[in-house]
Structures are given as C-alpha cells and as structure tokens.
Amino acid sequence: MAPFSGPRTPAHATIPGVSADPTTIMWFRRDLRVDDHPALAAAASRGPVVALWVADPALLGASHHRAPMRLMFLRACLEALDAALAERGVHLVVRSGDPAAVVPAVAREARADLVVATSDVTPYAHRRDAAVGAALSADEIGFERVGGPWRVPPDELAGSKGTGYLVFTPFWRAWDQVPVEPRITPPDGLTGPVLPSDGLDMLPQGDPPIAAGPSAARARLEEFIRGGAVDRYGEDRDLLADDGTSHLSADLRMGVLSPAQVGRAIGADRDLAATRVPFWRQLAWRDFYAHHMSRHPEVADGALKPSYREIDWDDDPALLDAWREGRTGFPLCDAGMRQMQATGWMHNRARMVAASVLVKDLLVDWRHGEAEFMRCLVDGDPANNNGGWQWTAGTGTDAAPYFRVFNPVLQAKRFDPTGAYVRRWVPELANVPDRFIHEPWRMDEQTQQEAGCVIGRDYPAPVVDHAIRRDEAIARYKDADARYAARREAAA
Numbered sequence: 001m002a003p004f005s006g007p008r009t010p011a012h013a014t015i016p017g018v019s020a021d022p023t024t025i026m027w028f029r030r031d032l033r034v035d036d037h038p039a040l041a042a043a044a045s046r047g048p049v050v051a052l053w054v055a056d057p058a059l060l061g062a063s064h065h066r067a068p069m070r071l072m073f074l075r076a077c078l079e080a081l082d083a084a085l086a087e088r089g090v091h092l093v094v095r096s097g098d099p100a101a102v103v104p105a106v107a108r109e110a111r112a113d114l115v116v117a118t119s120d121v122t123p124y125a126h127r128r129d130a131a132v133g134a135a136l137s138a139d140e141i142g143f144e145r146v147g148g149p150w151r152v153p154p155d156e157l158a159g160s161k162g163t164g165y166l167v168f169t170p171f172w173r174a175w176d177q178v179p180v181e182p183r184i185t186p187p188d189g190l191t192g193p194v195l196p197s198d199g200l201d202m203l204p205q206g207d208p209p210i211a212a213g214p215s216a217a218r219a220r221l222e223e224f225i226r227g228g229a230v231d232r233y234g235e236d237r238d239l240l241a242d243d244g245t246s247h248l249s250a251d252l253r254m255g256v257l258s259p260a261q262v263g264r265a266i267g268a269d270r271d272l273a274a275t276r277v278p279f280w281r282q283l284a285w286r287d288f289y290a291h292h293m294s295r296h297p298e299v300a301d302g303a304l305k306p307s308y309r310e311i312d313w314d315d316d317p318a319l320l321d322a323w324r325e326g327r328t329g330f331p332l333c334d335a336g337m338r339q340m341q342a343t344g345w346m347h348n349r350a351r352m353v354a355a356s357v358l359v360k361d362l363l364v365d366w367r368h369g370e371a372e373f374m375r376c377l378v379d380g381d382p383a384n385n386n387g388g389w390q391w392t393a394g395t396g397t398d399a400a401p402y403f404r405v406f407n408p409v410l411q412a413k414r415f416d417p418t419g420a421y422v423r424r425w426v427p428e429l430a431n432v433p434d435r436f437i438h439e440p441w442r443m444d445e446q447t448q449q450e451a452g453c454v455i456g457r458d459y460p461a462p463v464v465d466h467a468i469r470r471d472e473a474i475a476r477y478k479d480a481d482a483r484y485a486a487r488r489e490a491a492a
C-alpha cells in the first residue's frame with residue numbers, strides 16, 4: 001500500500017452527530033467497491049469515515065459523457081456500493097456540484113481533516129484535483145491520493161530514459177515484472193457522522209445492459225475462468241461470433257473490480273499458466289494507455305504525432321450519420337456499430353474495423369468517432385478509448401502505421417468466417433448466402449430477391465469504394481506529413 005501521510009490534527013470539538021476523532025472523507029470516483037481498496041482501507045484505519053460521491057456537472061453534462069447506458073450502469077454500481085457500505089455501518093453521501101466547492105463543504109460539515117481519493121489521469125481530473133486540493137488546503141484540510149484504477153500506477157514505470165514508454169512491448173515486459181499486490185480486505189465496520197445525501201436521481205434509472213456491482217463482476221470473472229475461456233483467449237479473442245472475451249471492461253471502468261483482483265483470480269500472483277498470458281497481456285494495454293495519457297495529456301485533444309493534427313478530413317455529416325447508424329454498406333462495420341448502439345458494448349475486433357472505416361474510408365476525423373464511442377459504450381473510458389482510436393487512426397503511440405489500412409471485407413472473412421456475427425446484428429442480411437455475406441453488393445439480382453435483401457432498398461451498397469478511399473487516405477496522411485516538414489524547415 002502507498003505510504004499514508006494524512007495530517008493527524010487534534011480532534012475537533014464535539015458537535016451533535018460528529019465524532020471527536022478526526023474524520024476522513026473517502027471520495028469515491030472510479031473505485032466503486034469496498035474490497036481490495038487501498039484508499040478506503042487507509043481512510044478507515046484513521047477512524048470515522050464519510051463515504052462521498054460527487055455528481056460533477058462538468059462530467060455528467062459534457063456531451064461525450066451523456067451516455068445513457070453507462071450512466072444507468074454507474075447508478076446501479078453506486079447503489080451496490082451504498083449497500084456494501086451500509087452493511088459495514090455507513091451510507092454513501094451523494095452531493096451534486098463542482099467538486100472544488102462540494103468536497104471542501106462536505107469536509108467542513110463532517111469536521112474532517114483529510115480527504116482521500118484514488119488517482120486519475122485525464123487532463124480534466126488533474127485540473128479538478130488541483131482545484132479541490134487548493135480549496136481544501138485553504139481550509140487546512142489534507143488531500144491524499146492512494147492507489148488508482150490501474151494495476152501499476154501510470155507514473156511508476158519510467159523506462160530506461162525516465163520518460164516513460166511509447167511502445168507497448170517493452171512496457172508490457174516491465175509491467176509484467178511488477179508483482180501483483182496482495183488482497184486488501186474490506187474494513188469490517190465503518191463509523192462516521194451521518195450527513196444528508198442528494199440521492200441518485202440525477203442519473204437515469206433503468207436496467208443497465210449488464211448486471212452491475214461487485215457480485216455481478218465477480219460472477220462474470222468466475223465464469224470466464226471456470227468455463228475455460230481464459231485459457232482459450234489467445235485463440236478465440238478475435239472470433240467475433242464466439243465472443244471469447246471476458247466482458248469485464250465496464251467493471252474495470254467503474255472500479256467495481258480491481259485489476260489486481262483479476263490478476264489474483266487467474267493466478268498472476270503465482271505462476272501464471274502460459275495459456276492465460278495473452279489475457280493478462282491485454283490488461284496491460286489498459287495500464288499502457290493510462291500511462292500514456294498521464295505523460296502526454298495533449299492526446300486528449302488531438303493526435304500525438306504533431307503532423308497528423310492537420311490531416312485534411314472530409315468530415316461529411318451524411319457519411320458520419322451512416323456510420324453511426326450502421327448503414328455504411330460494409331457489413332462488419334455496420335454489425336459492430338449496431339451491437340454498440342443496442343448493448344453499449346462492441347467486440348474489440350469490430351471496434352478496430354469500425355474505427356478504421358470511419359477514418360480511412362469515410363475520411364472523418366477520428367475525434368468524431370471517439371466522441372460517439374464515449375456516448376455509447378458502457379465501458380467508455382477516456383484513456384482506453386483515445387488510445388484505441390489513435391492506434392487505429394495511426395496518429396498515436398505504437399500505432400498501426402498510416403499506410404496499413406484495414407480492409408473491412410478481408411477482416412470480416414477472417415474473423416467472422418461463417419457470417420454469424422454479421423447476421424446477428426444486421427438482420428437484413430440474415431438470408432444472404434455465405435459467399436456473399438461480407439460483400440452483399442456482389443449478389444446478382446436474382447440472388448438478392450431470393451435472399452430477401454435488395455441492395456439499395458433493404459441494405460445499402462457501400463457508401464464509398466474501399467480501394468479508392470484507401471489510396472486517398474494514404475495521400476492525405478502523406479500530405480499532412482509533407483506540410484508539417486516544410487513548415488518546420490521554414491521555421492528552422
């Protein structure tokens with residue numbers, strides 16, 4: 001556990017409902033659990049605790065965060081957290097407003113001398129925490145960050161030059177050497193002053209697309225291990241119809257499950273079976289993108305590679321709409337987009353293909369796609385989403401080179417060989433013969449009639465020609481590179 005140096009000021013005068021011991025505010029953010037929670041354990045070890053969650057309008061109101069399914073999932077996670085805290089003796093206090101005002105106000109109400117939270121990496125989180133820290137220190141209240149949503153803290157692995165990693169494989173090697181922390185058991189009992197709470201009605205009510213909370217997450221993890229999928233992951237993870245992945249991304253996103261809990265469950269704290277390494281390695285991508293955003297916050301606004309901040313995009317709104325609604329005429333891309341719109345989750349392979357179609361075929365700025373994913377995904381996570389988009393667009397860290405453009409038809413033939421995934425999500429194509437399922441526009445008229453899928457009426461022809469647009473995309477990237485180089489030369 002990280003060293004804990006919170007101030008231990010003398011007890012405040014006793015007031016009704018407020019303990020004489022110094023109270024600690026445990027400010028929950030992306031860590032909605034009580035088990036394996038270093039910050040909560042540290043807070044509880046000091047004495048009375050107020051468990052706080054702040055509905056921050058800057059986050060909940062931002063258009064790319066208005067994701068109804070994610071917010072429903074968040075609400076259910078918060079309800080589960082409240083129930084787990086109540087079992088231990090306190091309730092979750094919910095307050096709405098700017099954290100820089102709300103957190104110090106709650107700390108004053110509780111006569112707290114310390115606020116504890118886990119760390120976060122987005123530029124907004126840094127600004128928010130700096131403002132909260134400054135406001136608290138004006139009231140002589142401490143603010144400590146203990147642990148975080150990642151297995152290895154983003155700044156811990158500095159690399160040989162001390163500047164961090166830009167390439168995944170060396171990052172993974174270093175990451176894999178860091179031992180998995182032992183479990184931190186949840187505090188048995190919690191006490192603390194009882195403060196009024198706003199309730200959760202600012203979040204949409206309704207059944208989230210997947211069951212939420214630590215027990216549901218645990219059940220998903222156990223099924224993934226017991227059913228053997230974790231051992232087949234290396235072979236199955238890209239097969240779209242088989243869906244051989246863990247579906248733990250939303251649990252990890254909200255912190256109802258910690259990556260260390262996942263690691264211990266698969267045996268990464270002991271001798272990890274070789275069959276499980278591919279899955280463990282995939283979890284390192286999550287830390288890699290957080291590591292990256294922490295060291296290069298500018299990626300939140302644009303390409304990591306400066307030359308690609310000026311690509312000449314078309315940004316055609318009609319094409320962007322077609323992509324959003326799953327009617328580009330590229331079946332795998334459309335299936336992925338419809339899966340996401342319907343369930344709030346999309347298979348990783350489909351995410352890569354859908355992203356590539358938007359950027360390299362439709363010539364739309366990847367940031368439009370990034371925002372659309374954030375509006376839809378239950379697991380929508382600023383660092384992972386940004387990393388995935390920049391990887392696919394070829395503008396980020398350890399990215400696919402810009403000239404390597406996914407062919408949506410070949411990808412579909414390889415990873416959805418029977419077309420089962422496409423048929424599930426694009427029902428107009430359900431009766432299209434296997435040999436045309438990924439290129440339905442090649443059916444002759446009679447086959448279209450027999451399949452009940454007339455191209456242009458029941459399902460669109462591709463909105464662009466892949467071969468032509470591929471060359472165009474490569475030319476635009478080259479052009480951006482050339483313009484950037486010329487400007488640098490002129491400035492030198």
Ligand SMILES: Cc1cc2nc3c(=O)[nH]c(=O)nc-3n(C[C@H](O)[C@H](O)[C@H](O)COP(=O)(O)OP(=O)(O)OC[C@H]3O[C@@H](n4cnc5c(N)ncnc54)[C@H](O)[C@@H]3O)c2cc1C
Nearest residue numbers: 245246247248249283285286348379380381384385388389
């Ligand atoms: C364009 C694009 C956008 C993406 N946006 C997000 C996002 O907003 N949130 C998100 O969690 N993941 C994102 N990913 C990564 C990945 O697609 C999802 O994490 C994965 O599909 C979630 O399903 P799973 O839990 O079954 O994953 P599994 O395959 O079972 O992997 C286990 C866990 O490892 C992590 N992980 C796996 N692959 C990646 C990856 N490539 N990058 C980072 N972490 C990974 C996730 O936490 C995941 O839950 C994106 C990928 C792309 C290409």
